[in-house]
Amino acid sequence: MKKLFALILTVCLLASMSVTAFAANTTGGSTEVSFNVDPTYTVTIPATVELQKIEDNGTVTYENDYTLTAQAGVRLKKGEYIEVTVASEFKMTTAEGATLDYTITAENATIATGGVVAEFATDKAEQTATIHIAANDPDYAGEYKDTVTFTIAVKDAPVTTINFTIGEDTYQAEEGMTWAQWIESAYNNGGFYSANESVYWGEGFWFILCNYGKTPSDDDYYVNAADVIQANTDYVRVELSEG
Amino acid sequence: MKKITALLLCFLTLCTCSVTAFAAEPEAEETNTVISVTVPDNHKITVTADSARVFYEGVSGEEFTVERLSEPRLLIRAESGKVIKSVMINGEDVTEELHGGYLDLEAVYEDKVLTVTTEDEPVARDDTYTVKGKVTLNGQPLDEVDLELRSTLKTTKTDKNGNFVFTDVEPGKHSLTALRDGKVIGYLSFELKKDNKADVVLLEDGTYTVSIDQNGAGVELHLTLNEEAGTLAPTEIGTIEKADPNSPQTGDNTNLSWWWLLAVLSATCIVALETLSRKKTA
Amino acid sequence: MKKLFALILTVVMIATMSTTAFAANTTEGEADITTSIAPTYTVTIPADVNVQFNATETSFGAIEVEASQIHPDKCIKVELTSDGKLENSIDATKVIPYAIKDSEGAAFASATYLTEGDKTELSIHITANDWNAAYAGDYSDTVTFTVSYEDK
Numbered sequence: 037m038k039k040l041f042a043l044i045l046t047v048c049l050l051a052s053m054s055v056t057a058f059a060a061n062t063t064g065g066s067t068e069v070s071f072n073v074d075p076t077y078t079v080t081i082p083a084t085v086e087l088q089k090i091e092d093n094g095t096v097t098y099e100n101d102y103t104l105t106a107q108a109g110v111r112l113k114k115g116e117y118i119e120v121t122v123a124s125e126f127k128m129t130t131a132e133g134a135t136l137d138y139t140i141t142a143e144n145a146t147i148a149t150g151g152v153v154a155e156f157a158t159d160k161a162e163q164t165a166t167i168h169i170a171a172n173d174p175d176y177a178g179e180y181k182d183t184v185t186f187t188i189a190v191k192d193a194p195v196t197t198i199n200f201t202i203g204e205d206t207y208q209a210e211e212g213m214t215w216a217q218w219i220e221s222a223y224n225n226g227g228f229y230s231a232n233e234s235v236y237w238g239e240g241f242w243f244i245l246c247n248y249g250k251t252p253s254d255d256d257y258y259v260n261a262a263d264v265i266q267a268n269t270d271y272v273r274v275e276l277s278e279g
Numbered sequence: 280m281k282k283i284t285a286l287l288l289c290f291l292t293l294c295t296c297s298v299t300a301f302a303a304e305p306e307a308e309e310t311n312t313v314i315s316v317t318v319p320d321n322h323k324i325t326v327t328a329d330s331a332r333v334f335y336e337g338v339s340g341e342e343f344t345v346e347r348l349s350e351p352r353l354l355i356r357a358e359s360g361k362v363i364k365s366v367m368i369n370g371e372d373v374t375e376e377l378h379g380g381y382l383d384l385e386a387v388y389e390d391k392v393l394t395v396t397t398e399d400e401p402v403a404r405d406d407t408y409t410v411k412g413k414v415t416l417n418g419q420p421l422d423e424v425d426l427e428l429r430s431t432l433k434t435t436k437t438d439k440n441g442n443f444v445f446t447d448v449e450p451g452k453h454s455l456t457a458l459r460d461g462k463v464i465g466y467l468s469f470e471l472k473k474d475n476k477a478d479v480v481l482l483e484d485g486t487y488t489v490s491i492d493q494n495g496a497g498v499e500l501h502l503t504l505n506e507e508a509g510t511l512a513p514t515e516i517g518t519i520e521k522a523d524p525n526s527p528q529t530g531d532n533t534n535l536s537w538w539w540l541l542a543v544l545s546a547t548c549i550v551a552l553e554t555l556s557r558k559k560t561a
Numbered sequence: 562m563k564k565l566f567a568l569i570l571t572v573v574m575i576a577t578m579s580t581t582a583f584a585a586n587t588t589e590g591e592a593d594i595t596t597s598i599a600p601t602y603t604v605t606i607p608a609d610v611n612v613q614f615n616a617t618e619t620s621f622g623a624i625e626v627e628a629s630q631i632h633p634d635k636c637i638k639v640e641l642t643s644d645g646k647l648e649n650s651i652d653a654t655k656v657i658p659y660a661i662k663d664s665e666g667a668a669f670a671s672a673t674y675l676t677e678g679d680k681t682e683l684s685i686h687i688t689a690n691d692w693n694a695a696y697a698g699d700y701s702d703t704v705t706f707t708v709s710y711e712d713k
Contacts, residue, residue: 085592086596087595087596096598098596134633153578175630176630176633178598178632178633180595180597180669182595183591183594186591187587188589218682305601307709309707310705311704311705312609312610314606315611315700316611316700317611317698321697346697348697
C-alpha cells in the first residue's frame with residue numbers, strides 16, 4: 037500500500053513538475069515558447085430593485101437606479117468585450133391583475149427588449165454600468181413585480197476596416213493592424229511578405245515598401261513590419277537592385 | 280468546525296432573508312354631520328278685506344301674529360251696506376266655514392293670507408221696525424256696552440240695566456257688534472224678516488233669522504253674551520205692539536190755540552191780583 | 562525516512578498545482594423589479610346643513626371620491642347611520658321625521674365606490690304633514706358617515 041501511494045505521488049509530481057530552461061550558449065537558433073491564458077470575468081447583477089415613489093410638482097412616479105458591476109480583473113481576448121442585454125415585457129403586475137408599464141433607460145436612451153444595457157472591457161479595475169427604471173403612477177394600489185432576464189455574453193469587438201494605397205493600388209486592413217499582421221491576413225492579396233523587419237513584394241527582383249514622401253536618408257524611409265498601418269495613407273514599392 | 284460552519288451559514292441566511300412588507304390597508308373612519316332646523320313659534324295672518332273688517336281677540340287689523348299650531352278665531356264683519364261675499368285663506372275658499380260671522384281656523388302651521396270680499400246688501404225701503412232689548416252676561420245685565428248695528432250703521436250703548444233700543448231698523452241682513460273699550464266682545468249676525476209672529480231661528484251657518492210680527496212695531500230681544508265664544512245669542516224674543524189709535528186719550532188736543540190764550544189770560548189775572556193785594560197792605 | 566520522503570513529495574505536489582479559472586460561457590441572470598403602492602383614497606362627505614323651514618326636499622351635498630388608488634379587488638364603502646328624526650333641543654319627545662335619499666329617490670344606507678369621480682348626491686326629505694305637525698323650536702340630529710376599505 038505504501039508503495040502504491042508512493043507511486044501515485046511520484047506520478048503526480050512528475051506531471052506538475054516544471055522544467056528549467058537555460059539559454060543555450062549558441063548563436064543562430066530559436067526557441068518557441070507558448071502558453072494559454074483563458075478569459076475570466078465576474079459580472080454581478082443585483083437580485084432585486086424596488087422602485088421608490090417620487091413626487092415632483094404634483095406628479096408621482098416610481099423610479100430607481102440599477103447598477104451592474106463587472107468585478108475587478110476582467111480579462112478577455114483582445115478585441116473582445118462583455119455585452120449585457122435585457123429581456124423584458126416592461127410590465128409589472130400584481131396578484132390581483134393590475135399592471136404597470138415601466139421603462140429601462142441607459143445613458144438616457146430607452147432600452148427595448150433584447151437591447152444592450154452595459155458593456156465591459158478588459159480592465160483590472162472594477163467597472164459599473166447604471167440603468168434607470170421608471171414607471172408612472174398606476175391606477176391601482178398593490179404589490180407590483182416583474183422579472184427581467186439579463187444575458188451576459190462575450191462578444192468580438194466590431195472590426196473597423198481602413199483603406200490605404202500602395203502606388204496606384206488600394207488595399208484594406210483592420211484598424212490597428214500592423215504590417216506583420218496584415219501580411220498574415222486575408223487582406224494581403226498582393227504577395228507581400230516581411231523579412232528582417234521590412235516589408236517586401238515580388239519574387240525575382242524585390243521591391244521594398246517605403247513610406248510615401250520619405251527619402252533614403254530618413255529614419256522612417258522604410259516601412260517596419262511592426263508599424264501600424266495608417267488609414268488613408270500612401271505607401272510606395274521601391275525597386276531593389278538584384279543581388 | 281462543523282458547528283461553526285453551520286452557525287456561519289445560518290447567520291448568512293438571516294442576513295439575506297427579506298420580509299415582505301405588505302402595504303397597510305386604511306382603517307375605517309367615522310365622520311359626523313349635523314342636520315338642523317328651526318321651526319318658528321308664530322305665524323302671520325295677513326288680511327286683505329274689501330269693505331270688511333277682521334277682528335282677532337277683539338281687535339281689528341290687517342295683520343295678526345298667532346302662535347304656531349294655535350287655532351285662532353277670527354271675526355269677519357262687513358261694513359255698513361255690505362254683506363260678506365267670500366272668504367279665502369291661501370287661495371282656498373272657506374266662506375262656508377263662517378259661523379255667525381266667525382271663522383275658526385285649524386292649527387296654524389304656516390303664514391296665511393285672508394282675503395275677504397263683500398257685496399252690496401239691498402236695503403229694503405219699506406217698513407221699519409224697532410229693535411230693542413237687554414244684554415246680559417251670566418244672567419246679569421251688561422251695562423255701558425257699545426252696540427253697533429249694521430248694515431245701515433246705528434250705534435247705542437246699553438244702560439245700567441243692560442237695555443238698548445234701535446229704531447227704524449229695516450228688514451234684511453244685519454250684524455250687531457258689542458264692544459267694550461273698543462274691543463269686540465260679542466257679535467250677532469241675523470236677518471230681520473217680516474212674519475206673522477216674532478221668532479228666532481238659529482241657522483246652520485251660525486246666523487239667526489229674527490222674525491218680526493209684521494203687525495207689530497218691532498222686536499224685543501234678550502241677548503246673552505258668551506264671552507269665550509264672542510257671540511251674542513238671542514235667547515228670548517217678544518213683539519213690540521203698535522200703539523191703538525182708538526184708545527182713550529188723556530187730553531184734548533183740539534183748539535189748542537184757544538187753550539194757550541186762556542192760560543196766558545189766567546196768568547195775567549193772577550199777577551194783577553197779587554200786585555193789588557200788596558199795594559193795599561202797604 | 563520513507564515517511565519524510567512521502568511528506569516532502571506531497572508538499573511539492575501541492576505547491577506546484579495550479580487552479581485553472583475558466584471563462585464562463587453566455588450566461589443569464591434574473592432580477593426582480595418591484596414596487597409597493599399602498600392604497601390611498603380621499604372621500605368627501607356632506608357638511609353640516611340647516612334645513613329651511615317647510616322645505617320638503619333639501620340638498621345634502623354629495624359623497625364623492627376625490628382621489629383613489631386602491632387594489633383592483635377592493636372598493637371604498639360609505640355607510641350612513643341615522644336616527645331618522647330631528648329632535649327638539651328642549652323637549653326630546655318632540656321630533657320631526659326625515660329621510661336621506663339619493664338622486665334616484667331611494668333611501669340611502671350605504672354605497673361602494675371604485676374610482677375618482679364616483680359620486681352620490683344626497684338630499685333630506687321631510688313630508689309636508691310632518692312639517693305641519695311640528696312644534697315650534699330648534700331641532701337637530703347627528704348622522705354618521707363611516708368610510709371603510711372593503712373587498713368588492
